Amino acid sequence: MRRIQLYGTTSPSRRRSMVLGAVVVLALTAGCNGSSEAGSSPAKGGSAVGVTGTQVDIAVTAPFSGVIAPLAEQVWQNAFQVWQKEVNAQGGINGRKINLVKVDNQYTPGGGVAACKQAQSKKAFMVFNMLGTTNQVDCLDAARVPTIDAGSSYIKDWSYAVTVAYPVEEGSTLVSLMKSQVMKWQDKKIGIVYSGDDALSQASFKSVKDAMKKEGPSLVHEEAINASQPSYVPQMTRMKSAGVDALALLCLCLDSKKILEDARAIGFTPDLYVGQGTADQITALGGSLFKDAFGSRFYAAADSPGYEAFTKKVEQYGGDVKTAATNQMTYYAVLDALGEALRRAGESLTREGLMEALHSLENYDKLNMVAPITWNDQVAGIKGRFPLRCCAAGPNPWKGLGPAKETFG
Amino acid sequence: VTAVLISGLFVGLIYGLLGVGLVVVYRGSRVINFAYGASGMAGAMAYAELRAGVGPRFGSFGAAPSEDLGLWPALPIGILIAAALAALTELMVVRPLRLAPRLTAMVGTFAVGSLILTFAARRWSLDVHSVPPLVAGDGIQVGSLLINPSQLLILFVCPVLLVGLWALYRFSPFGIRLRALAQDPYAAGLVGVNVNLTSALTWAMAGALAGLSTILIAPLVGFNVAYMTTLLVRGLAAALIARLTSVNVALGAGIVLGLAEAVFSYKASTPSLIDVVVVMVVLPLLLLRRRGAAEMAY
Numbered sequence: 001m002r003r004i005q006l007y008g009t010t011s012p013s014r015r016r017s018m019v020l021g022a023v024v025v026l027a028l029t030a031g032c033n034g035s036s037e038a039g040s041s042p043a044k045g046g047s048a049v050g051v052t053g054t055q056v057d058i059a060v061t062a063p064f065s066g067v068i069a070p071l072a073e074q075v076w077q078n079a080f081q082v083w084q085k086e087v088n089a090q091g092g093i094n095g096r097k098i099n100l101v102k103v104d105n106q107y108t109p110g111g112g113v114a115a116c117k118q119a120q121s122k123k124a125f126m127v128f129n130m131l132g133t134t135n136q137v138d139c140l141d142a143a144r145v146p147t148i149d150a151g152s153s154y155i156k157d158w159s160y161a162v163t164v165a166y167p168v169e170e171g172s173t174l175v176s177l178m179k180s181q182v183m184k185w186q187d188k189k190i191g192i193v194y195s196g197d198d199a200l201s202q203a204s205f206k207s208v209k210d211a212m213k214k215e216g217p218s219l220v221h222e223e224a225i226n227a228s229q230p231s232y233v234p235q236m237t238r239m240k241s242a243g244v245d246a247l248a249l250l251c252l253c254l255d256s257k258k259i260l261e262d263a264r265a266i267g268f269t270p271d272l273y274v275g276q277g278t279a280d281q282i283t284a285l286g287g288s289l290f291k292d293a294f295g296s297r298f299y300a301a302a303d304s305p306g307y308e309a310f311t312k313k314v315e316q317y318g319g320d321v322k323t324a325a326t327n328q329m330t331y332y333a334v335l336d337a338l339g340e341a342l343r344r345a346g347e348s349l350t351r352e353g354l355m356e357a358l359h360s361l362e363n364y365d366k367l368n369m370v371a372p373i374t375w376n377d378q379v380a381g382i383k384g385r386f387p388l389r390c391c392a393a394g395p396n397p398w399k400g401l402g403p404a405k406e407t408f409g
Numbered sequence: 410v411t412a413v414l415i416s417g418l419f420v421g422l423i424y425g426l427l428g429v430g431l432v433v434v435y436r437g438s439r440v441i442n443f444a445y446g447a448s449g450m451a452g453a454m455a456y457a458e459l460r461a462g463v464g465p466r467f468g469s470f471g472a473a474p475s476e477d478l479g480l481w482p483a484l485p486i487g488i489l490i491a492a493a494l495a496a497l498t499e500l501m502v503v504r505p506l507r508l509a510p511r512l513t514a515m516v517g518t519f520a521v522g523s524l525i526l527t528f529a530a531r532r533w534s535l536d537v538h539s540v541p542p543l544v545a546g547d548g549i550q551v552g553s554l555l556i557n558p559s560q561l562l563i564l565f566v567c568p569v570l571l572v573g574l575w576a577l578y579r580f581s582p583f584g585i586r587l588r589a590l591a592q593d594p595y596a597a598g599l600v601g602v603n604v605n606l607t608s609a610l611t612w613a614m615a616g617a618l619a620g621l622s623t624i625l626i627a628p629l630v631g632f633n634v635a636y637m638t639t640l641l642v643r644g645l646a647a648a649l650i651a652r653l654t655s656v657n658v659a660l661g662a663g664i665v666l667g668l669a670e671a672v673f674s675y676k677a678s679t680p681s682l683i684d685v686v687v688v689m690v691v692l693p694l695l696l697l698r699r700r701g702a703a704e705m706a707y
Binding site: 069264 | 410412413416417419420423527530531534535537538539553554555556557629630631635636638639640643667670671674675679684
């Protein structure tokens with residue numbers, strides 16, 4: 001499996017928000033030597049760390065070596081390089097070309113610290129962390145290097161980092177979808193499967209359970225599962241015995257195909273909702289098992305205008321269309337938001353100016369590739385979900401159900 | 410409950426199959442092969458790649474699968490790859506450590522397993538893949554449970570395998586050499602048994618068994634490069650209950666474990682607890698076995 005998300009919570013007010021880092025992490029590290037450089041002077045002339053009159057250096061940290069490296073390379077090629085080439089082909093941002101620099105963090109704590117130091121030694125203006133450990137972001141924050149963190153484990157009160165986080169399966173969101181005319185689950189007897197060994201899945205379950213208590217529909221049975229169980233017949237048997245007629249999988253559920261096969265083996269064929277496990281490649285394997293399943297996720301489906309635009313950009317700017325995927329699109333969309341922040345930061349680019357510009361983004365949604373992005377508080381990130389339905393043909397089976405606002409009401 | 414028990418029976422057969430393979434290796438070399446699952450997995454992944462185009466990119470990124478080359482080139486190639494990996498493990502890790510404590514060789518097999526896993530993850534990614542079953546069909550209904558053809562095939566293969574191994578050990582010259590080697594390799598060498606060749610063939614045979622087992626199991630599980638890790642722990646438990654000597658007991662123990670796990674999962678509703686139970690069974694047995702192995706050192 002591939003786990004594609006990382007998450008965490010901080011203060012009670014943020015308990016419902018957890019970080020989802022995608023499978024692959026890109027980090028842009030810019031800026032360099034700690035606090036003394038952080039406040040460097042306005043930079044049109046190139047006095048800020050990593051900024052010259054014609055170029056901005058941004059470090060991208062990710063596990064570019066090791067098991068996950070092939071995934072990181074794909075995102076690097078189809079999202080980061082495509083964005084860089086596109087921006088530079090249009091003359092850069094505020095007259096400066098973007099120069100992305102790969103930094104390997106090995107996805108280890110030690111590698112994270114090394115990547116932090118390397119990004120500084122390379123005099124990067126900022127860092128985009130595609131996937132990495134939290135201590136890397138801690139290190140960069142301490143050094144006052146602006147960081148967009150798409151893949152550490154926690155949201156913290158960082159001063160120089162913003163997170164690509166999105167709320168966990170918000171109970172109220174899912175309940176509203178269940179009660180909508182799209183799903184029509186209001187009178188169903190709901191069963192929920194979640195991962196007993198996964199913090200995000202547990203948080204999602206708690207959120208949904210609480211919302212269902214208040215607003216319905218009725219939750220009649222719940223099952224915690226482990227990853228890679230050889231059989232889910234016992235769990236599905238209990239679900240069936242409880243009278244469940246609509247099943248929500250609130251887990252990454254890489255073996256959701258197996259879960260549904262075992263359900264079918266005992267004649268248990270409930271209506272289906274898939275939460276976190278909506279990656280196209282997962283459900284593509286399940287084929288008819290997922291037929292007519294509902295789903296929701298924070299990035300658009302393969303049949304969306306946003307994804308069509310993304311693949312065109314991949315093709316135009318030297319990416320690999322064959323390996324393009326919807327989850328890569330999220331990085332491109334976040335990079336687009338970064339571009340907007342760099343523009344807002346103005347010609348006199350400073351690290352403080354960039355942070356101010358990042359925090360000024362609110363419901364940024366130019367491309368409709370991901371749910372609106374907001375960085376005006378620490379929890380922030382991507383807020384909202386796209387409703388989906390299975391299964392379109394091909395390797396990207398989820399079909400979009402239109403804008404989230406219209407569907408969720 | 411009937412469905413749970415029948416399901417547990419088939420899961421137990423899987424554990425038993427893996428346990429049998431571990432026993433075969435141990436009987437020939439007095440080494441627990443911790444790379445058993447990884448070498449089998451590599452064979453199964455190769456099989457899947459030839460059947461369905463499971464490649465470095467498929468799955469993760471939606472690239473189209475390549476052409477299905479068919480069962481017969483794919484199956485023997487997958488089994489051969491697993492056999493070759495096991496034979497190489499014997500040749501490059503176990504044989505050089507033959508005079509070292511057994512534990513050293515076992516740790517060596519751990520390293521081999523990790524190496525194979527790393528390679529596999531890079532080649533086939535960490536995604537769950539789809540693999541065509543060896544036999545197609547709708548399966549048969551037993552009570553409230555639909556038994557699929559892949560499960561039925563395992564039910565058929567297990568007894569055939571047991572009879573085959575029994576005949577091999579009991580009647581064939583190779584089997585007699587194997588038994589001699591297991592008893593005392595030094596003495597076996599003195600009476601003309603080619604110790605190195607026999608040992609390598611034992612590992613290759615066990616590797617082939619690993620390949621066949623994992624290919625049989627692949628359609629029944631969430632099939633990715635890590636899927637054998639959990640299963641092998643159960644297989645090891647079955648093998649240890651059989652004191653690493655009896656293939657029949659290993660298979661039986663696997664079945665009992667599968668049934669126990671199914672009942673436990675059904676009643677306890679906390680699946681992770683079964684892992685604790687299995688570890689509590691395996692660890693003492695492993696320690697006892699280690700002591701026994703030391704006493705039987707060459």
